[in-house]
Amino acid sequence: xxxxxxxxxxxxxxxxxxxxxxxxxxxxxxxxxxxxxxxxxxxxxxxxxxxxxxxxxxxxxxxxxxxxxxxxxxxxxxxxxxxxxxxxxxxxxxxxxxxxxxxxxxxxxxxxxxxxxxxxxxxxxxxxxxxxxxxxxxxxxxxxxxxxxxxxxxxxxxxxxxxxxxxxxxxxxxxxxxxxxxxxxxxxxxxxxxxxxxxxxxxxxxxxxxxxxxxxxxxxxxxxxxxxxxxxxxxxxxxxxxxxxxxxxxxxxxxxxxxxxxxxxxxxxxxxxxxxxxxxxxxxxxxxxxxxxxxxxxxxxxxxxxxxxxxxxxxxxxxxxxxxxxxxxxxxxxxxxxxxxxxxxxxxxxxxxxxxxxxxxxxxxxxxxxxxxxxxxxxxxxxxx
Amino acid sequence: xxxxxxxxxxxxxxxxxxxxxxxxxxxxxxxxxxxxxxxxxxxxxxxxxxxxxxxxxxxxxxxxxxxxxxxxxxxxxxxxxxxxxxxxxxxxxxxxxxxxxxxxxxxxxxxxxxxxxxxxxxxxxxxxxxxxxxxxxxxxxxxxxxxxxxxxxxxxxxxxxxxxxxxxxxxxxxxxxxxxxxxxxxxxxxxxxxxxxxxxxxxxxxxxxxxxxxxxxxxxxxxxxxxxxxxxxxxxxxxxxxxxxxxxxxxxxxxxxxxxxxxxxxxxxxxxxxxxxxxxxxxxxxxxxxxxxxxxxxxxxxxxxxxxxxxxxxxxxxxxxxxxxxxxxxxxxxxxxxxxxxxxxxxxxxxxxxxxxxxxxxxxxxxxxxxxxxxxxxxxxxxxx
Numbered sequence: 157x158x159x160x161x162x163x164x165x166x167x168x169x170x171x172x173x174x175x176x177x178x179x180x181x182x183x184x185x186x187x188x189x190x191x192x193x194x195x196x197x198x199x200x201x202x203x204x205x206x207x208x209x210x211x212x213x214x215x216x217x218x219x220x221x222x223x224x225x226x227x228x229x230x231x232x233x234x235x236x237x238x239x240x241x242x243x244x245x246x247x248x249x250x251x252x253x254x255x256x257x258x259x260x261x262x263x264x265x266x267x268x269x270x271x272x273x274x275x276x277x278x279x280x281x282x283x284x285x286x287x288x289x290x291x292x293x294x295x296x297x298x299x300x301x302x303x304x305x306x307x308x309x310x311x312x313x314x315x316x317x318x319x320x321x322x323x324x325x326x327x328x329x330x331x332x333x334x335x336x337x338x339x340x341x342x343x344x345x346x347x348x349x350x351x352x353x354x355x356x357x358x359x360x361x362x363x364x365x366x367x368x369x370x371x372x373x374x375x376x377x378x379x380x381x382x383x384x385x386x387x388x389x390x391x392x393x394x395x396x397x398x399x400x401x402x403x404x405x406x407x408x409x410x411x412x413x414x415x416x417x418x419x420x421x422x423x424x425x426x427x428x429x430x431x432x433x434x435x436x437x438x439x440x441x442x443x444x445x446x447x448x449x450x451x452x453x454x455x456x457x458x459x460x461x462x463x464x465x466x467x468x469x470x471x472x473x474x475x476x477x478x479x480x481x482x483x484x485x486x487x488x489x490x491x492x493x494x495x496x497x498x499x500x501x502x503x504x505x506x507x508x509x510x511x512x513x514x515x516x517x518x519x520x521x522x523x524x525x526x527x528x529x530x531x532x533x534x535x536x537x538x539x540x541x
Numbered sequence: 542x543x544x545x546x547x548x549x550x551x552x553x554x555x556x557x558x559x560x561x562x563x564x565x566x567x568x569x570x571x572x573x574x575x576x577x578x579x580x581x582x583x584x585x586x587x588x589x590x591x592x593x594x595x596x597x598x599x600x601x602x603x604x605x606x607x608x609x610x611x612x613x614x615x616x617x618x619x620x621x622x623x624x625x626x627x628x629x630x631x632x633x634x635x636x637x638x639x640x641x642x643x644x645x646x647x648x649x650x651x652x653x654x655x656x657x658x659x660x661x662x663x664x665x666x667x668x669x670x671x672x673x674x675x676x677x678x679x680x681x682x683x684x685x686x687x688x689x690x691x692x693x694x695x696x697x698x699x700x701x702x703x704x705x706x707x708x709x710x711x712x713x714x715x716x717x718x719x720x721x722x723x724x725x726x727x728x729x730x731x732x733x734x735x736x737x738x739x740x741x742x743x744x745x746x747x748x749x750x751x752x753x754x755x756x757x758x759x760x761x762x763x764x765x766x767x768x769x770x771x772x773x774x775x776x777x778x779x780x781x782x783x784x785x786x787x788x789x790x791x792x793x794x795x796x797x798x799x800x801x802x803x804x805x806x807x808x809x810x811x812x813x814x815x816x817x818x819x820x821x822x823x824x825x826x827x828x829x830x831x832x833x834x835x836x837x838x839x840x841x842x843x844x845x846x847x848x849x850x851x852x853x854x855x856x857x858x859x860x861x862x863x864x865x866x867x868x869x870x871x872x873x874x875x876x877x878x879x880x881x882x883x884x885x886x887x888x889x890x891x892x893x894x895x896x897x898x899x900x901x902x903x904x905x906x907x908x909x910x911x912x913x914x915x916x917x918x919x920x921x922x923x924x925x926x
Contacts, residue, residue: 203853203861233849233861235878268846269879373833373847374854447832447913448758448921455922461653461761464618468588469759476588476618493620494654528832528922530915536833537840537913 158295159185161313161322162345164385167294169301172282174228174266174275181228182282183301185341186253186290187221191386194220195354196261197361199378205232206239206271207262210246211379214258218350220383221259224249224286225302225339226279227326231264232376234271241276248280252287263339263379265304265326299324302339305535310411312404319346319388321400325408338365338412340380342404345388346397356398357382364405367437370416370526372445413524418531421453423508424524431517435472439512440523442466450528453508458501460489463512473516482511543680544570546698546707547730549770552679554686557667559613559651559660567667568686570726571607571638571675576771579605580739581646582746584763590617591627591656592647596764599631599643603735605768606640609647609671610687610724611664612711616649617761619656626661633665637672648724648764650689650711684709687724690920695796697789704731704773706785710793723750723797725765727789730773731782741783742767749790752822755801755911757830798909803916806838808893809909816902820857824897825908827851835913838893843886845874848897858901867896 160167167185174181187194196215198208214220224245231238242262250257264271286301299309303326310325327338342357361380382401392400413422425443430436443449446466452459460481468476477492486501488494508527526532545552552570559566572579581600583593599605609630616623627647635642649656671686684694688711695710712723727742746765767786777785798807810828815821828834831851837844845866853861862877871886873879893912911917 201850201853202855202859203849230846233846233874233877233879235862235876238878268844268850269874371832373831374850376846376850376853446758447756447917451918451921454918457922459653461615461618462758464588465586465653465759465761468586468761470587474587477620489618489654491620492618493623494618528918530918532832533836533839533913533915533918536836537842 157313157322158299158311158324159322159341159343160292160295162320162343162385164188164345164387165343166290166292167298168286168289168291169294169297170282170286170289172278174226174278180297180301181226182279182286183225183298184249184283184286184290185223185298187383187385189385191347191384192219192221193348193350193353193384194218194381195350195357196379196381197357199375201374201376203376205230205264205377206234206242207231207264208377208379209239210242211261214261219259220261220381221255222249222253223261223263223341223381224283225263226282227265227302227304229264229266229270229275230268230377231271232268234269238271241271241279245279245283248283249287252284261381265302265339265377268376295322295324302326305417307415310408312407314400314404316396316400317390317392319390319392320344321404323404323408325412327412338378340408342382344384345386346384347386347389347391348384353382353384356401359398360402360405364402364409367522368409368413368524369441369444370413409524413526416526417535418529419526420506420529421508421527422506423453423510423526424522425510426520426522427512427514428520429517430514430519431473433519433521436519436521437523438470439467439472439514440521442470444523444525447528453503454527454529456503458483458488458498458503463510464489474514478515480513484509542698542707543684543696543709544707544726544728545677545680547705547728547770549573549730549772550728551675551677552683553671553674553676554679554682555667555671555674557663559611559663565682565686566611566613567664567671568610568683569607569634569668569671569675570683570728572605572768572770574770576732576769577604577606578733578735578738578769579603579766580735580742581764581766582742584760586759586761588761590615590649590762591619591624592616592649593762593764594624595627595631596646599646604644605646605766606644607634607638608726608766609634609645609668611667612650612687612689614649614651614655614660615653615762616656617653619654623656626656626664630664630668633668634672637669646766650724650762653761680707680709687711690802692800695793697792699785699789701781701785702775702777704775704777705729706789708789708793710797712797723763725793727767729769730771731769732771732774732776733769738767738769741786744783745787745790749787749794752907753794753798753909754826754829755798794909798911801911802920803914804911805891805914806893806912807891808838808895808911809907810895811905811907812897812899813905814902815899815904816858818904818906821904821906822908823855824852824857824899825906827855829908829910832913838888839912839914841888843868843873843883843888848895849874859899863900865898869894
């Protein structure tokens with residue numbers, strides 16, 4: 157499972173004292189080759205954390221030897237001192253692994269503004285200890301070390317024709333487009349160039365992580381990284397690799413949604429017959445971000461008026477008086493008016509399906525979101541994160 | 542107080558049985574002249590309620606004799622039957638008042654999808670009874686009849702040099718730009734053409750109602766109407782009229798914010814030194830709509846990282862590493878790092894002041910919003926509205 161399911165990878169997770177709970181908080185994933193191809197996508201937030209600024213540079217040559225990840229502090233808005241911390245982390249890992257610092261990516265997650273001298277020392281010591289405990293079954297430990305408010309680690313694995321893709325993810329809040337508060341590391345032993353890895357990762361993320369919009373809040377620290385070792389010796393077709401990578405990303409995205417802070421419903425918003433895929437995404441996202449809709453779902457209330465009110469705020473092509481809305485299989489609105497009685501809709505299951513038929517074109521898209529609950533408010537008001 | 546503070550207006554509010562509580566739910570405001578100048582601004586939501594569709598047509602000639610408002614049902618997405626209900630409401634009022642139906646505006650508020658035969662009969666009967674009980678001190682009764690989840694009526698009044706502006710408003714949820722779930726009626730006895738009324742109303746709404754963004758959700762039923770009777774015989778200067786109208790609108794907007802569903806903080810977000818007023822508004826609105834920021838304020842947590850993360854999602858000109866953030870007078874972030882300790886910020890008062898200094902230009906803007914609380918989730922999940 158996790159990032160060591162594919163051949164050619166070692167990983168570890170250790171407790172470095174960054175989390176007050178004493179749980180593990182520093183993870184390292186190393187690619188032992190023979191290939192060292194890498195690709196990464198980053199948060200589109202213009203307020204970026206220091207590890208993002210570092211990793212965006214380091215990924216330029218398409219070579220990734222290792223990635224160091226810490227929870228317990230975002231190292232975001234911590235000034236030049238914080239950037240030096242990231243730099244030193246890469247240098248420390250590179251020195252111990254005998255590689256170039258420019259081929260070591262860094263990820264951090266936790267409270268923005270955390271990144272002082274104590275943080276630095278703990279991260280550096282944790283990196284050293286994690287590298288000392290690397291193993292080819294360390295993927296589980298690594299997946300636990302990147303958890304923040306996650307209630308459980310997220311791991312995925314798929315194999316086909318002698319090659320494997322594995323991955324781990326963390327993220328429970330600040331889940332929104334342009335990625336989410338997610339850190340994801342994907343590994344594969346398929347033979348792949350870094351350009352191919354980049355193209356496949358962007359294509360897969362676009363329809364999975366980018367369409368997870370739990371709470372509309374975009375993180376400063378998101379990074380999804382793919383590392384290819386080529387250790388299987390198998391070169392899959394481009395189509396097969398992209399399909400399997402998308403499957404792994406989708407599985408991890410579903411796990412992130414299922415563990416979203418305080419959520420009681422996993423809502424799948426499917427928009428069909430839109431004029432374009434872009435418009436389908438815009439409509440789905442508008443509904444996903446409507447607090448009144450989200451609160452209604454929490455209350456098991458099939459309040460379709462709030463769906464239409466949200467669609468009406470977009471520029472998408474649609475006729476407000478010719479839209480169908482279905483909830484959990486019941487058409488509650490058609491042709492600008494009520495259809496089946498709202499009592500027929502059972503919203504008690506956690507899995508909630510909203511189907512919006514725009515009747516204006518051939519395109520469709522699906523957005524994953526969650527409801528707005530007391531627990532969401534509690535978790536995000538009672539604790540700094 | 543309210544819409545009968547200015548000379549030349551009569552109003553009434555009656556209970557027509559639309560609200561299950563038995564409280565008053567139909568209001569009528571009539572302009573007795575001599576002028577009948579009117580102007581209105583409407584929700585920019587493309588999913589518009591039937592009364593909006595009607596009133597947008599009726600306002601074209603700049604003449605408004607009366608306005609009929611009901612709570613207890615939005616008459617939105619109720620098909621052509623719903624539009625006929627609005628039409629019949631205007632015709633009923635016009636017949637009883639001896640005016641043209643095309644000079645009667647209609648407003649409705651309540652649950653989307655409500656507008657059946659029973660609703661129609663109650664609205665028509667209520668309109669008849671309200672017109673029978675019109676009086677020149679009916680403004681208070683009218684302001685009570687338009688309440689939905691409001692805990693108190695909103696009224697305002699200002700006088701200057703022999704002329705007066707008065708107004709009433711309702712709105713507690715779905716408070717967002719392009720107006721809010723607000724119905725507002727403003728009256729004045731100043732001498733004013735309908736073109737002047739239109740220009741002043743748009744200018745005043747732009748910097749008051751349009752900058753109230755309590756929960757990011759845009760209504761389908763919003764309408765702000767200004768009626769001028771000319772009964773004072775005084776023609777104020779354009780500057781004075783606009784200034785006083787803006788003051789009344791600002792007062793009503795503040796009352797709407799103070800009564801927002803479930804809120805425990807009234808948050809004023811001031812964005813200064815932006816490249817343009819538009820960018821200042823975009824930045825302020827982005828912060829106002831960030832659920833993590835809103836939940837933090839509910840928890841009295843000066844979590845400035847969430848402010849920067851929200852700013853970073855915009856296209857506004859700014860350097861993420863040269864922004865100052867102040868909360869209740871304490872600078873908590875400067876130059877891309879922490880400034881004063883968060884413990885110095887006292888967020889226990891309801892009035893919360895967030896100042897964002899973008900350091901990129903001469904423009905500024907203020908957005909009003911509220912925090913995200915347990916009571917907000919409760920009110921919007923436990924009751925359909």
